[in-house]
Amino acid sequence: MKLDLSVSPHIKTKSSSKKIMFTVIFALLFPSVAGIYYFGMSALWILITCIVCAQFTETVVLRMQKKDTKITGGAIITGLILGLIVPPNVPLWLCAIGSSFGIIIGKMVFGGSGSNIFNPALVGRAFMGAGWPALMSVFTDVQDVGAPLWKDIADATTTATPLVSKAGVDSATLFLGSHGGCIGETSILFILFGGLVLLIKRHIDWRIPACMIGAVFVLSAVSGTDPMYQILAGGLMFGAFFIATDYVTSPMTKRGRIVYAVVIGCLVFLMRNYGTMAEGVAYSILFMNAMVPLIDRFTQNRIFGDKV
């Protein structure tokens, strides 16, 4: 009889990083479907370009580093998230540049999976915004629903996002998503579907979306801006459920996550209301990503039995 010798524990959870990654991808499909429905074929092409370029870049870099090039899902998530947070009429070459940049500078230079400080998708998004601000701030209007997929992109009209125009869109429209905006950020309903999947599977900590959205809501209410409008418009919901919750770039303790999310919410509020940009979710999260080691340091749990 040949027996395996190993040390305890002899059983492991059924969960694995791969399963978590693919659940996240599944959850991201909800806002993706909504984006493709509202913005048509061009949105689909953007998503595909981002995903393919992100994965391709990662594989190339891994090969150069002589590391295992197995697809783990991380780059797919990065590409998918990047595709969902850009306007629906961005040229595909820019998407390719953005996602490659995000993977290389945002992730691989730090040591690859698990070692990055900043969310790679946001790094890519920030690079695109800084280098090509004009292309990144034109938003096509929602296509004629019913025949969106084969409508020629050239026919599209442009519009302002609700946060820029500051008015004119009612809550129901904001909630369903038939208004101008980034591909995956407009339909709050579908973002919530995806977020719910992650919450039920407990892949994300509810504290992050709750505190982030809560902070924006409370500050808006206190300062006299319409709180519902603030939380439904722009990228807040998407950022709160899918970007700020990224394991690698968020704090590890529950207390740390609360601090992190509340500060992000405050920064979003300040940037939106007193900054030059209409939107501030991406930069707020990026800024707090950099703060995570600091937050982690000061929010460690009290060891059981240690002095209070």
Next chain:
Amino acid sequence: MSLLKRIAKVLFSSDMEIDDMKELTKNKYIKKGRMPEKVVVYFSQHIGKESECCVSCGNHVKEGQVIGKASGVLSSNVHAPISGKVVEIKNYRNSTGRSGKGVMIESDGKEKVWKKKDAGNISSEKIIKAVESAGVVGMGGATFPTYFKMNGALKSRIKDYIVNGAECEPYITADQRLMEEKTKEIFCGIQLMVKATKAKHAYFGIEDNKRYAIRKFKGIAINHDWFDVEELESRYPQGAEKEMIKNILGKEVPCGGLPSDVGVAVNNVGTVFAVYEALYYSKPLIERVVTVTGNGVKNPKNIFAKIGTPVKDLIDECGGYKSNVSKIIVGGPMMGFAQSDDKIYVTKGMSCILVMKGSDDDSAEERPCIRCGRCIDACPMKLNPYIISAYSQRDKFDDAKDAGVLNCYECGKCAFVCPVRRPMTQYMRYAKEGIKKRGDTKK
């Protein structure tokens, strides 16, 4: 399980908790083990110093006769579990993989009948003396000599006495069966322990997946206001001493401290039963309940086996192995020891023999940490296994110590929950070992 519950389980299962896997044996009555033809009794079956051998080859020993005398710190008596002839005294490998002195006794087929006597009116000192001479040790696996704990409890004037019936390790049902079948006896044991330790109140801590045992003990508790049954959530490691004290009394045992520091003593139900037998039957600890289970044995059972019984005998008694057995584990799947073969023998601390078939682990390879924080949420001691493992990997033992690694009791939950399969518990052990090797004892 109802359909609704099952759907809820699929939907809301958190990957963080551990299936208890007790269905295999939880409804099987404790079966008295077949009389072994020969037994091997180790002289070190307790946490302290090896007891001193006081027989030699060729001697005839009677069942219950002392063959190893307690000598030194935390030592404990060892008795002959069967009557017969001593045939060999040498080093035998034990279940932790180390080897220790042991004695092989060949049975002469005689079996002693232990007569019941009354032990109602007996003084505290006498109880402790009897427990000491009966060689009772902690039977949950720690094998801490019980008399030592009782003396400590007396000295620090404990207020509360806790009986640990959690049995949180998956698969094991030895304690559960004992609680269901020997309720009255265990209660008598508790009375003795409370009397001996002069505690004011006794609590019976039990996980809520043992409904029948809870009902039985609650029935007793109604008539005794010094005795309470505490239902605890079924969540590994609920049965860890510190966890249990916290969840029953709300007190935290200080870092590096003992339960007596907060005025509590905790004993496993198996131990309490052994105390009962030691007092009411003058029977030393020569038998214990062992759960033989896992998908690798044909007919899993709870067996009341003689100490020293070859593990192979117990497995044969359960119908033998199924094909392609991959692992034999002594103890539970979370803290047990994998064995290289089945040539080991039952000890006082052996609650379970778990036989696993095929590759039950998905054997997913280790990947870089994704900082999900599950190990931090899982740690019952509220440590940060993530950071400690990183220190450990780089041999930064001082940093690991500052992060509190010495509080770790290796429950294995951090390694269980890790989605990238980092061997967290091993990193913890490595750091603890590293600190110990440096002879660095300052807190």
